[in-house]
Amino acid sequence: GQQLNQSPQSMFIQEGEDVSMNCTSSSIFNTWLWYKQDPGEGPVLLIALYKAGELTSNGRLTAQFGITRKDSFLNISASIPSDVGIYFCAGITSGTYKYIFGTGTRLKVLA
Amino acid sequence: DGGITQSPKYLFRKEGQNVTLSCEQNLNHDAMYWYRQDPGQGLRLIYYSQIVNDFQKGDIAEGYSVSREKKESFPLTVTSAQKNPTAFYLCASSSAGEKLFFGSGTQLSVL
Numbered sequence: 001g002q003q004l005n006q007s008p009q010s011m012f013i014q015e016g017e018d019v020s021m022n023c024t025s026s027s028i029f030n031t032w033l034w035y036k037q038d039p040g041e042g043p044v045l046l047i048a049l050y051k052a053g054e055l056t057s058n059g060r061l062t063a064q065f066g067i068t069r070k071d072s073f074l075n076i077s078a079s080i081p082s083d084v085g086i087y088f089c090a091g092i093t094s095g096t097y098k099y100i101f102g103t104g105t106r107l108k109v110l111a
Numbered sequence: 112d113g114g115i116t117q118s119p120k121y122l123f124r125k126e127g128q129n130v131t132l133s134c135e136q137n138l139n140h141d142a143m144y145w146y147r148q149d150p151g152q153g154l155r156l157i158y159y160s161q162i163v164n165d166f167q168k169g170d171i172a173e174g175y176s177v178s179r180e181k182k183e184s185f186p187l188t189v190t191s192a193q194k195n196p197t198a199f200y201l202c203a204s205s206s207a208g209e210k211l212f213f214g215s216g217t218q219l220s221v222l
Contacts, residue, residue, distance in 0.1 A: 001170035003153055031208055042117075042201055042213035088153070094208045097142050097161050098169075101154045 002027075006089055006102030014110050019076040021087060021105045029091035032072040033099075034063050037086045046087075047074070081109050114138065117202050117214035124189065124196060125222050132187045132217045134202030143185035144203040144211075147171060154201065160185055161207070189219060197221050 006023045013019055023032070031050055035043035047058050049065035049072060056063055060077045072089055089102040115136045124130045136143065145157040156169030160179040174193025179185055185204075189196045197220050205211040 001156060033211060035213075040199075040216070040218070042115075042215045045210055045212060048210050090211065092208050092211075097159060097207055098156065099144075099205075099211055103153050 002100050004089055004091060004100055004102040006105055008105055009103070010106040010108070012108045012110060013079055015079060015081060017079055019079055019083070019107060020073065021075075022071060022073045023089035023091075023102045024071045025091055025100070026070070027091075027100070028069040028093070029100075030069075030094040031092050032063070032065050033090040033092075034061075034072070034074050035088050035090065037088070037104075039085075043088070076107075079107075079109050081111055083107060084109050115202055115204055115212055115214035117200075117217050119217060120215070122217055122219045123222050124219060127191045129188055129190050130196075130219065132189070132200055132202075132219070134185045134187065134214060135183055136185075136202075136204040136212075137183060138204055138212065139182075140204035140206055140212075141182070142205050142207060143179065144205075145169075145175070145177065145185070145187045146201045146203065148199040148201060148216075157187065157200075 004023050004025050034046045037043040047063040052069050054065040062075045064073045086104045088104040090099045092099045118133045144159040146154040155171050158177040160166035176188045200217045202214040
């Protein structure tokens with residue numbers, strides 16, 4: 001099945017640093033979703049985006065719905081050790097039921 | 112408490128045995144999904160259901176079966192025909208094209 005191209009695949013950062021990751025698609029989406037997954041747990045929804053150009057924040061997290069509707073970005077400011085995990089994106093087109101997922105970004109924070 | 116409940120958290124399957132994973136949601140969502148996640152891999156769609164008494168195959172349906180007799184419930188059976196069943200299984204639900212919420216997952220292993 002189709003997967004979204006997510007980058008970087010993994011990153012090590014120092015505590016307190018800002019983090020950026022992105023997701024690109026060959027298809028247009030109406031909704032972009034960003035998740036965080038801890039080992040052995042289900043993904044937790046962080047942010048949902050519904051409109052091209054939309055910028056939405058959730059605490060230290062900020063996500064943007066790309067203008068072309070084919071990409072999305074997630075930023076984490078002032079990272080802390082509990083930000084460790086796998087972050088992945090998902091997109092879906094209105095009226096459909098199949099979500100397309102990114103390949104994931106594995107984040108490791110060095111204290 | 113609203114959400115998606117998966118059980119059991121850990122499950123072991125013997126050779127030739129069918130096992131059933133439970134998924135219940137109280138979010139009043141029409142659509143429910145089953146995904147398979149292998150270590151270091153993304154999510155792959157097994158089956159999804161848009162409405163009661165109807166379901167569609169995903170990308171990797173072979174060796175699996177589902178039923179949707181109630182809106183709240185979408186059990187997944189891993190049959191003996193699935194030769195490589197060891198994986199982390201995630202159930203999810205949504206309203207069409209909206210936020211997708213996940214359960215906490217079931218880890219299936221082969222004895």
